[in-house]
Amino acid sequence: MTHMNWINGLVGGLLISSCCVIQLLLNLFGIGCAGLNTFLLPYRPIFISLTIISLTYSFYRYRPSKKHFTMIVLVTVLLSLSPELLRMYNNQFARNDFNHTAGVVITYWQIVGMHCEGCRSAVIQALRKLEGVLSVHVNLETGQAKLITKNVIDTSLVVKTVHAAGFQAKKLD
Incomplete structure (x- = not known):
């Protein structure tokens, strides 16, 4: 059931960082600004909370190994911090x-x-x-x-x- 942990972490991280990661992926394919930030940014605290709850539930429900769970949390945190990291890079x-x-x-x-x-x-x-x-x-x-x-x-x-x-x-x- 490690797959469920990865899915929770990736979906949560993508929702938290939708203004950056998804937008950058769209830019790679030549698609202009989708305006996702305008729509999703007000919900970012909710996405953060839901991701933490989901990862906590997955940890207690599926009992992944420490190695797998650490990697999932790291990927989620990196995705979550991508707007701030991109801002630092741009500055x-x-x-x-x-x-x-x-x-x-x-x-x-x-x-x-x-x-x-x-x-x-x-x-x-x-x-x-x-x-x-x-x-x-x-x-x-x-x-x-x-x-x-x-x-x-x-x-x-x-x-x-x-x-x-x-x-x-x-x-x-």
Whole structure:
């Protein structure tokens, strides 16, 4: 019955992290933002509680070995923490150690359509590939992006790049 433990852990972990893991899987297959975060994020505490209850029940009901149960819990915890881990990964691309008089150009953008860390990650990764980009900071809550570049970057190029990632961009004045 170890299969039941794995199913409980995986389903619970996926529900807890649906805004990231499922969204990233959809992005791999070229499917744009599904907006799962908007729908499921308010229920995250409930999913965490149900997963803990389910794993506890499975432990007492099926008595898996310590090795199997430890692996199940680790996988569940990693899946559960994936939004936070993805946020930490994305934040490494937002550097603020530039001397503003050293010839860098800072532009601000409004990004429309982001709903989760997976969306934010897609925008950051797309903008990082542009030539001359030194730093990218995207605020998920406000939908604004701060782009620090070596020189002036073509507005239409940024708009096309963000559009290719599945979102809309508008330069802010």
